[in-house]
Amino acid sequence: MSALRRPVALGMPGRRADVGHAPGGPALAGGASSPLRGEETFPRAAKRELAKPQLRANLAHATSTIRAKRAAVVGEVPDWEALRDAGAAMKAEAMQRLPELLEELERAVTARGGVVHWARDADEANAIVADLVRATGAREVVKVKSMATQEIGLNEYLDEAGIEALETDLAELIVQLAGDTPSHILVPAIHRSRTEIREIFLEHMAGVDPELTDEPRLLAMAARAYLRERFLRAEVAVSGANFAIAETGTLAVVESEGNGRMCLTLPRTLITVMGIEKVLPRAQDLEVYLQLLPRSSTGERMNPYTSMWTGVTPGDGPQEFHLVLLDNGRTAALADEVGRAALHCIRCSACLNVCPVYERTGGHAYGSVYPGPIGAILTPLLTGAVDHDDPNSSLPYASTLCGACYDVCPVKIDIPSILVHLRTRGVDAGRGGVPAPEAVAMKAAGVVMGSPTAFRAAEAASRAVRVLARDGAVSRLPWPGSLWTASRDLPAPPKEPFRAWWARERGASAAEGGK
Amino acid sequence: MTAQASPDGVPDDARSVVLARVRAALAGSTGGGTGPSFDHAAPGAPPDAGPFAAGDALPGAPAGPGYLTADDEWETGTTGEALLALLTDRVVDYRATVTRARTAEVPAQLVRLLAGAGRVVVPAGLDPDWVDALRSAGTTVLVDGPDAPLTLADLDSAGAVVTGSRLAVAETGTIVLDGSPDQGRRAVSLVPDHHVCVVRGADVVRGLPAAMARLDVTRPLTWISGPSATSDIELSRVEGVHGPRRLEVVLVVDDDAPGQR
Ligand code: SF4
Numbered sequence: 001m002s003a004l005r006r007p008v009a010l011g012m013p014g015r016r017a018d019v020g021h022a023p024g025g026p027a028l029a030g031g032a033s034s035p036l037r038g039e040e041t042f043p044r045a046a047k048r049e050l051a052k053p054q055l056r057a058n059l060a061h062a063t064s065t066i067r068a069k070r071a072a073v074v075g076e077v078p079d080w081e082a083l084r085d086a087g088a089a090m091k092a093e094a095m096q097r098l099p100e101l102l103e104e105l106e107r108a109v110t111a112r113g114g115v116v117h118w119a120r121d122a123d124e125a126n127a128i129v130a131d132l133v134r135a136t137g138a139r140e141v142v143k144v145k146s147m148a149t150q151e152i153g154l155n156e157y158l159d160e161a162g163i164e165a166l167e168t169d170l171a172e173l174i175v176q177l178a179g180d181t182p183s184h185i186l187v188p189a190i191h192r193s194r195t196e197i198r199e200i201f202l203e204h205m206a207g208v209d210p211e212l213t214d215e216p217r218l219l220a221m222a223a224r225a226y227l228r229e230r231f232l233r234a235e236v237a238v239s240g241a242n243f244a245i246a247e248t249g250t251l252a253v254v255e256s257e258g259n260g261r262m263c264l265t266l267p268r269t270l271i272t273v274m275g276i277e278k279v280l281p282r283a284q285d286l287e288v289y290l291q292l293l294p295r296s297s298t299g300e301r302m303n304p305y306t307s308m309w310t311g312v313t314p315g316d317g318p319q320e321f322h323l324v325l326l327d328n329g330r331t332a333a334l335a336d337e338v339g340r341a342a343l344h345c346i347r348c349s350a351c352l353n354v355c356p357v358y359e360r361t362g363g364h365a366y367g368s369v370y371p372g373p374i375g376a377i378l379t380p381l382l383t384g385a386v387d388h389d390d391p392n393s394s395l396p397y398a399s400t401l402c403g404a405c406y407d408v409c410p411v412k413i414d415i416p417s418i419l420v421h422l423r424t425r426g427v428d429a430g431r432g433g434v435p436a437p438e439a440v441a442m443k444a445a446g447v448v449m450g451s452p453t454a455f456r457a458a459e460a461a462s463r464a465v466r467v468l469a470r471d472g473a474v475s476r477l478p479w480p481g482s483l484w485t486a487s488r489d490l491p492a493p494p495k496e497p498f499r500a501w502w503a504r505e506r507g508a509s510a511a512e513g514g515k
Numbered sequence: 516m517t518a519q520a521s522p523d524g525v526p527d528d529a530r531s532v533v534l535a536r537v538r539a540a541l542a543g544s545t546g547g548g549t550g551p552s553f554d555h556a557a558p559g560a561p562p563d564a565g566p567f568a569a570g571d572a573l574p575g576a577p578a579g580p581g582y583l584t585a586d587d588e589w590e591t592g593t594t595g596e597a598l599l600a601l602l603t604d605r606v607v608d609y610r611a612t613v614t615r616a617r618t619a620e621v622p623a624q625l626v627r628l629l630a631g632a633g634r635v636v637v638p639a640g641l642d643p644d645w646v647d648a649l650r651s652a653g654t655t656v657l658v659d660g661p662d663a664p665l666t667l668a669d670l671d672s673a674g675a676v677v678t679g680s681r682l683a684v685a686e687t688g689t690i691v692l693d694g695s696p697d698q699g700r701r702a703v704s705l706v707p708d709h710h711v712c713v714v715r716g717a718d719v720v721r722g723l724p725a726a727m728a729r730l731d732v733t734r735p736l737t738w739i740s741g742p743s744a745t746s747d748i749e750l751s752r753v754e755g756v757h758g759p760r761r762l763e764v765v766l767v768v769d770d771d772a773p774g775q776r
Contacts, residue, residue: 027536062750069750078589082581090553097552098537112733118529170756171747187747194748216748220756227757232667232706250732258705258743258758265701266667276533284555287727288582290738294687298746301605302687305758306738307701313735315661316700331536337543 028384029329035153036383038367041394045365055362058193063353069299086288088412091344094280101246101279108249112311114321122152125326129271130161132322136269138235144260145169146240148273150369168259170223177204183363186349191362237263241274245283250310256303264307270318275326277343292410296348329382338421339381344411345374351405357398367391373405377418396422555580585725593721598685602719605688609741610754611762617769622648628711628763633674640696659703670706677711678704682718684726693734710759716768
């Protein structure tokens with residue numbers, strides 16, 4: 001089966017070649033080689049990814065499994081819509097009160113024996129963590145899966161500083177062992193089948209049983225054996241946080257495997273890196289989010305383990321606790337009154353799993369650690385991408401605007417509206433220069449569709465285009481059509497246009513009548 | 516952290532800069548950095564559920580923030596056998612086991628569940644009758660307490676751990692430990708591969724709101740829903756990764772007070 005058989009409407013008209021990107025302002029995130037920015041535009045990257053049949057099979061299988069599970073456990077909650085409303089309202093409140101909540105959180109964490117650090121950007125956060133690790137004398141850290149530390153490229157930074165960061169989440173471990181990059185915010189190795197995972201383990205996991213099969217239970221067991229001793233000897237752990245409670249200084253991590261508990265409990269020192277938008281006003285708010293998150297995320301009534309800790313508890317868990325509060329473009333997103341809602345995201349990944357574009361292209365095409373619908377809005381907001389030369393400015397077009405993401409989002413982020421808003425932002429930023437090809441194309445279409453004679457001529461021309469089609473799609477038109485097909489496939493024109501069919505089937509008089 | 520000032524007198528340490536950026540980002544918008552609080556106890560629907568402002572009582576609307584709370588019939592009306600059966604159903608769904616015992620039967624039940632488990636870890640505050648029963652049955656019991664904590668190697672060498680629990684949430688099959696003396700520090704219930712957890716019937720609630728009302732979040736909390744598991748391989752759930760691979764729940768119910776609240 002050809003991966004390109006069905007035309008994929010990616011929506012973004014191409015412009016110039018991909019040549020780097022505009023430097024961001026001071027409050028924006030993501031330099032040239034950032035985990036928040038790929039090297040090429042979404043349409044180009046998508047085209048490459050779409051040509052991988054194994055990838056598409058793996059994704060289709062995994063996303064359909066999780067969609068069914070989610071639908072079943074959401075369906076049994078009688079007040080689901082009210083919970084979503086409450087979840088959205090509390091996040092809106094938290095954004096509105098962010099300055100006071102961050103200060104309150106800092107006071108509460110400090111009062112309970114924790115140390116709070118602030119980081120303007122990725123570099124600053126990385127340097128803080130590296131210094132804290134060095135101060136303990138440790139050369140290795142164990143890590144719980146965290147989007148914030150992926151976003152800042154912490155592992156690579158620590159590696160250069162001579163500190164080994166070991167990912168302990170199964171999917172992260174698979175990605176790390178394979179030297180791969182994550183493609184999903186919840187299950188970073190979603191693009192890998194069990195057979196591929198077995199091969200990665202056999203090749204890269206020291207001491208693995210050569211008889212290992214691809215049975216998921218045995219693969220999980222192999223990871224347990226591999227990491228056990230590392231957990232027991234770890235002195236420093238690095239985590240993210242799903243939620244932080246301003247009034248009490250409590251942090252929460254939601255997980256499945258117990259690697260989170262290991263990291264949050266056994267080492268002497270714990271360093272948590274958290275985006276400033278994760279703070280919630282009250283502990284009671286968790287009664288809503290702990291209902292919304294697991295059901296939306298892994299499709300379970302509750303995830304196996306949730307850990308909550310407040311500063312340092314004498315005699316229980318890490319005796320040194322550091323909280324790094326990270327901006328890295330969040331304040332730039334906050335300044336966009338429409339886009340701000342993207343900061344409400346609780347990283348459940350439901351929007352990825354229902355997205356028809358994500359299901360076909362996978363996460364790598366987005367170039368950012370945040371893929372899928374949420375990534376298509378969050379990445380440009382964090383990095384401030386408006387310039388057409390910036391690959392991230394193509395992300396708001398990585399959508400059909402079908403609205404499935406909005407329907408499943410547990411905190412009701414209106415992703416389609418924000419996508420349209422960001423497209424407008426990009427088009428507005430492009431005004432004043434050479435007319436964009438999409439504007440030229442729309443003007444031309446207006447002329448053709450306004451005149452029956454011109455339309456008939458266009459139909460004849462479109463029949464000529466059929467000779468260019470392969471597998472029912474046209475990937476490359478001659479100039480000026482190349483401006484259009486550089487970023488999208490054109491469905492092959494039908495053998496016989498509607499007007500010709502009508503004339504043949506219903507007679508010349510009917511065709512004339514349809515003039 | 517002390518604020519340093521740049522030459523022009525504006526503090527330029529990270530904390531001041533980030534907070535100033537947050538304030539600037541909110542400055543143009545309605546509310547401008549302050550806003551109404553979501554009120555979990557407010558009558559009527561949540562603030563953005565419709566044309567009603569927060570706090571407006573909708574005629575005929577149930578009390579509360581719109582979703583089901585600890586005061587709703589959904590929670591208070593589920594008691595006794597129905598509540599315990601719900602909990603059992605949900606815990607078993609995670610491939611953990613649930614057995615019932617009257618208070619007096621707990622020691623014998625523990626002995627039965629832990630036969631052949633090897634060395635068993637208990638927190639210092641566990642019911643001494645339970646510990647005595649295990650010892651009498653010939654089990655080597657390792658006691659972990661604040662004055663004499665076990666080493667990680669001790670914990671790793673043990674076959675099982677027995678703890679009490681703070682409460683259980685029936686709707687989601689979740690047990691919460693809060694580090695009380697009968698539950699011990701967090702490492703104790705994590706490192707051994709087999710966790711036997713005793714839940715009192717009176718500590719079972721139906722939903723999350725009732726659970727949050729009973730919990731002190733400033734204690735170290737561990738929420739446990741089944742044995743450790745992963746969905747990382749093709750998004751299908753597989754039990755048994757780093758946490759205990761076996762979870763056995765002993766539900767303590769005496770005839771005179773089944774699921775009493
Ligand atoms: S945008 Fe909504 S659906 Fe998507 S990951 Fe975030 S919370 Fe989940």
